[in-house]
Amino acid sequence: MIIQLTVWSLSGMVLLGSCKKDPLNNLTNDESRIYITNYDTTANFSSYSTFSIADSVAVIQDNQFAGRQKNGFDSLAIDAVTQLMQQRGYQKVGTKDSPQLAIDVSRIYNTSTGVFSYGDYWDYYGGYWDPYYWGYPGYGYYDPFAVGVYSIQSGALEVDLLDLKNAASNGNKLKAIWTGMARGEQVFNTANVSNEVTSLFEQSAYLKK
Amino acid sequence: MKALFQRYGVIAFLLLALGTAARAQYHNDLQFNINYNVNIPSGSFRDLIDKPAYKGFTAGLAYPITSQLRVGLSLGYNDYYQKYPRQVYSEGTGADVSAVVSNSVQQIPLLATVDYTLLKKGFIRPYVGAGAGVNFVSLDQYLGEFDNPRSSTHFAVRGEAGILIPLSSYSATAIRIGGSYNYAPYNKDGISSLDNWGIHAGISIPIR
Numbered sequence: 001m002i003i004q005l006t007v008w009s010l011s012g013m014v015l016l017g018s019c020k021k022d023p024l025n026n027l028t029n030d031e032s033r034i035y036i037t038n039y040d041t042t043a044n045f046s047s048y049s050t051f052s053i054a055d056s057v058a059v060i061q062d063n064q065f066a067g068r069q070k071n072g073f074d075s076l077a078i079d080a081v082t083q084l085m086q087q088r089g090y091q092k093v094g095t096k097d098s099p100q101l102a103i104d105v106s107r108i109y110n111t112s113t114g115v116f117s118y119g120d121y122w123d124y125y126g127g128y129w130d131p132y133y134w135g136y137p138g139y140g141y142y143d144p145f146a147v148g149v150y151s152i153q154s155g156a157l158e159v160d161l162l163d164l165k166n167a168a169s170n171g172n173k174l175k176a177i178w179t180g181m182a183r184g185e186q187v188f189n190t191a192n193v194s195n196e197v198t199s200l201f202e203q204s205a206y207l208k209k
Numbered sequence: 210m211k212a213l214f215q216r217y218g219v220i221a222f223l224l225l226a227l228g229t230a231a232r233a234q235y236h237n238d239l240q241f242n243i244n245y246n247v248n249i250p251s252g253s254f255r256d257l258i259d260k261p262a263y264k265g266f267t268a269g270l271a272y273p274i275t276s277q278l279r280v281g282l283s284l285g286y287n288d289y290y291q292k293y294p295r296q297v298y299s300e301g302t303g304a305d306v307s308a309v310v311s312n313s314v315q316q317i318p319l320l321a322t323v324d325y326t327l328l329k330k331g332f333i334r335p336y337v338g339a340g341a342g343v344n345f346v347s348l349d350q351y352l353g354e355f356d357n358p359r360s361s362t363h364f365a366v367r368g369e370a371g372i373l374i375p376l377s378s379y380s381a382t383a384i385r386i387g388g389s390y391n392y393a394p395y396n397k398d399g400i401s402s403l404d405n406w407g408i409h410a411g412i413s414i415p416i417r
Contacts, residue, residue: 020264020288020313020315021264021288021290021313023290023292023311023313023349023351024351024354026292026311027292027309027351027353027354031295031309031353032309032353033353034306034307034308034352034353035306035307035308036304036305037304037305038303038304038305039303040303041302183353184353184354184355185354199307203297203305203307204305
């Protein structure tokens, strides 16, 4: 009887383990992606007129700067962000023309399955994007956002909007007033970049001149 | 490998059920019950998932105290799942997340049970039952492909009613059909309970 009941139980346990529906098997690549935006609720986005965007992207591997690149995906991402900023009423200018906003685009890779947060990413931000590039040598960066802790299993496209106009009054810091992140399957596929950047802007209706 | 284990698990399960049923000769033996369940979320559980769980079963042992009253143990399993279309979720501090959200909940209630059969004889024998014990809960909320898993243990109570249909006048093996209400307090993550209604159909087999 004991043996019989044990076999009953084991059979039941095998059945139990095989009964769970795996949600990941029911997601398309598009559905797997998430879009996260944060903005500074004290920022007045209509008070800015001009922006400049970096002409390459920073590649960040496990919180280490791995260089700047500009492949086909990167070009499309920069172009898409530029186009959408212009559609929102901002004028693109060069870095020497005193832009009021700076835009950095980054590709982030993390091969571990640990915990990732905006805070971790921003700890090294000055190493990825030297403030000198924006004409503010000696300044630091400041990320006020505390949310965004997720386990990570793939890459992320990150777009950061920095306030150059008020850098001095922000304690000599280039403060992030908006960040957008796209993550999920095939996030770096050139066929998806337009949709990813558009999604980030669509959920940020406040981002306009 | 998983499919192989699943196949052998089902085969072993069916062979044991048939073998046990064939040896059944006594009406007052220990009973083994196994039911297929469909469970329907109710209350605040519906904020998470409002679709029925079609993957569920309950298995239990019931020891006869009298010819009508049995006490025993019951182990259940229910797998709930629902995917929601892409939507922007605002966190209220300037943070917005656009995601396809998938909620996956598994409940495994382990209950001490008592059943009372209202009629000793007859082609259809109504019964009522109750159970109380622990509910092992696994709750996974996916934002896109990113999981936020949580596991916890809670109190659970079940009330049920149904009918037993003996396979013959001389057999204690019976078809078991009924419904239940499963009270499953949760009180975490903004969800007060994982209560659900259940309907079940199965078999009750005597074990010597």
